[in-house]
Amino acid sequence: MTVTRNATNEVMRRAVDQLPSMIGYWDSSLRNVFANRVYADYFGIEPQDLVGKHIRELLGETLYQLNLPYITGVLAGEQQQFDRTLIDVSGAVRVTQATYVPDVVDGVVLGFTALVVDVSARADVERQRDRAVRLFQITMENAPIGKAVLTVDGRWLQVNKALCELLGYTSEELQQKTFRDLTHPDDIPLADEHLRALADGTLTNVASEKRYLRKDGATIWVQRNATLVRDSEAGDVIIAQIQDITARKVAEVTLERQALIDDLTLLGNRRRLMAELNSLKETSSDRPVGMLFVDIDEFKSINDRFGHAVGDRVLAAIGRRILDNVRTQDCACRIGGDEFVALLHSARSAKGVERLANRVRGLLAGPYNIDGTDIAVSVSVGWSWEPTTDPDELLRIADERMYSSKRA
Numbered sequence: 196m197t198v199t200r201n202a203t204n205e206v207m208r209r210a211v212d213q214l215p216s217m218i219g220y221w222d223s224s225l226r227n228v229f230a231n232r233v234y235a236d237y238f239g240i241e242p243q244d245l246v247g248k249h250i251r252e253l254l255g256e257t258l259y260q261l262n263l264p265y266i267t268g269v270l271a272g273e274q275q276q277f278d279r280t281l282i283d284v285s286g287a288v289r290v291t292q293a294t295y296v297p298d299v300v301d302g303v304v305l306g307f308t309a310l311v312v313d314v315s316a317r318a319d320v321e322r323q324r325d326r327a328v329r330l331f332q333i334t335m336e337n338a339p340i341g342k343a344v345l346t347v348d349g350r351w352l353q354v355n356k357a358l359c360e361l362l363g364y365t366s367e368e369l370q371q372k373t374f375r376d377l378t379h380p381d382d383i384p385l386a387d388e389h390l391r392a393l394a395d396g397t398l399t400n401v402a403s404e405k406r407y408l409r410k411d412g413a414t415i416w417v418q419r420n421a422t423l424v425r426d427s428e429a430g431d432v433i434i435a436q437i438q439d440i441t442a443r444k445v446a447e448v449t450l451e452r453q454a455l456i457d458d459l460t461l462l463g464n465r466r467r468l469m470a471e472l473n474s475l476k477e478t479s480s481d482r483p484v485g486m487l488f489v490d491i492d493e494f495k496s497i498n499d500r501f502g503h504a505v506g507d508r509v510l511a512a513i514g515r516r517i518l519d520n521v522r523t524q525d526c527a528c529r530i531g532g533d534e535f536v537a538l539l540h541s542a543r544s545a546k547g548v549e550r551l552a553n554r555v556r557g558l559l560a561g562p563y564n565i566d567g568t569d570i571a572v573s574v575s576v577g578w579s580w581e582p583t584t585d586p587d588e589l590l591r592i593a594d595e596r597m598y599s600s601k602r603a
Contacts, residue, residue, distance in 0.1 A: 216233060217234040217312075218233070218234060218308070218309070219231070221250055221306050221307055224249075225250045225266065226247055237281075275295040278290065278292050278293075279291050279292075279293055288315075290314050291312060294309070295307050296308045340439075341354070341358030341435075342354070342355045343437065345374065345435060347393070348373070348390075350370075352370070354366050361409075363411050374390075378407060379414060393433060394423070396423075398423075400421060402419070402420045403418075403419055404416060404418055405417060419437050420435065459514070459529070460510060462514050462527045464529060465528065465531070471526050472586040475586040476586055483580050484581070484582075484586075485538075485539030485542030485547070485548035486578065486589050487535075487536065487537040487555060487576060488578070488593035488594050489534070489575070489576050490533060491510075491513065491533040492573045492575055493573075494509075505565050505566075509570060509572060510533065512565075513535070513559055513563075513572070513574075514535070520551075521539070524540045536590070537555075551578070552577070556575075560572060577592075577593045577600055578596055579592035579593040
């Protein structure tokens with residue numbers, strides 16, 4: 196069956212009319228030759244009434260002037276593509292992408308085909324994406340605590356102002372570093388362990404207290420919370436919140452010191468000694484531990500004669516001498532007004548503890564020079580060497596020997 200030219204044209208017309216985009220042809224004098232149903236409907240006229248209209252008449256003066264550079268370009272033989280926000284005949288706002296394709300025959304531009312695609316849905320998605328990105332940026336920049344985006348190998352990708360101020364670096368400087376460059380050396384192993392756990396999925400988030408090194412060399416404590424965000428397209432990243440807790444850590448150390456340290460002598464206090472003894476109970480070891488129990492003879496007479504302020508200075512001086520004569524692993528404490536105990540983890544034998552007791556008795560004896568006055572002091576020292584399974588017995592025996600020494 197032979198298909199006539201008119202029939203072919205009619206099929207082509209129906210096919211083009213069914214397309215969702217605006218399609219039209221304009222000759223070199225900018226008069227319409229053809230427009231599909233979508234094109235005509237957009238402007239509220241019939242397709243046959245559009246034929247012969249000048250493009251300026253169809254678009255209106257304002258839109259025509261906006262599109263004129265692209266019209267001039269396509270009539271010069273160059274394809275044009277641009278976005279335009281339009282309001283159709285019903286008042287709906289549409290975001291479109293227009294493409295002008297020149298019709299060139301034997302080097303002469305006879306006109307151009309206009310294809311206008313409604314991309315409002317895509318534009319709305321892009322606006323929502325841009326809004327989300329903007330909100331993220333606003334949140335990052337205005338957050339009162341440090342925020343950062345890192346790669347799974349620990350490189351800083353994005354950092355906010357608060358983090359830069361906390362660490363003393365610019366964002367550009369931080370982006371040249373990894374978190375290891377800023378982490379205190381003692382905290383790197385645990386930080387690496389957390390990073391591996393996030394990367395392999397063992398953990399989805401981590402929270403820890405760690406130390407960072409500022410650009411000026413200062414060490415600060417931070418509360419670090421990190422979460423892995425998986426993205427098959429952009430790549431996995433770690434979102435981190437970093438809050439300065441240095442003041443809190445200093446306060447904790449101060450409180451701990453106040454709880455366990457004797458302010459006058461800077462030795463441990465009774466609470467510290469009891470904590471050490473309880474720790475010995477928990478170990479349930481038969482390994483013996485040494486102890487010295489020191490009491491100042493007739494200390495009340497020093498207070499009565501020279502005053503409590505001088506007595507306090509004598510106690511402080513005695514504390515320093517005790518501290519100078521015990522090893523680092525040992526624990527020296529002032530447990531009462533004029534009573535001192537040294538728990539000797541370093542001791543190796545009963546004879547060694549006994550010899551140390553005799554030496555300490557001589558080391559702590561006066562005189563002590565306080566503001567030019569020599570104050571005579573003598574002390575009584577008891578000792579013990581007992582298994583750690585019964586630390587109470589350790590203290591009792593040392594106390595008894597101290598009183599035996601005092602009576603002698």
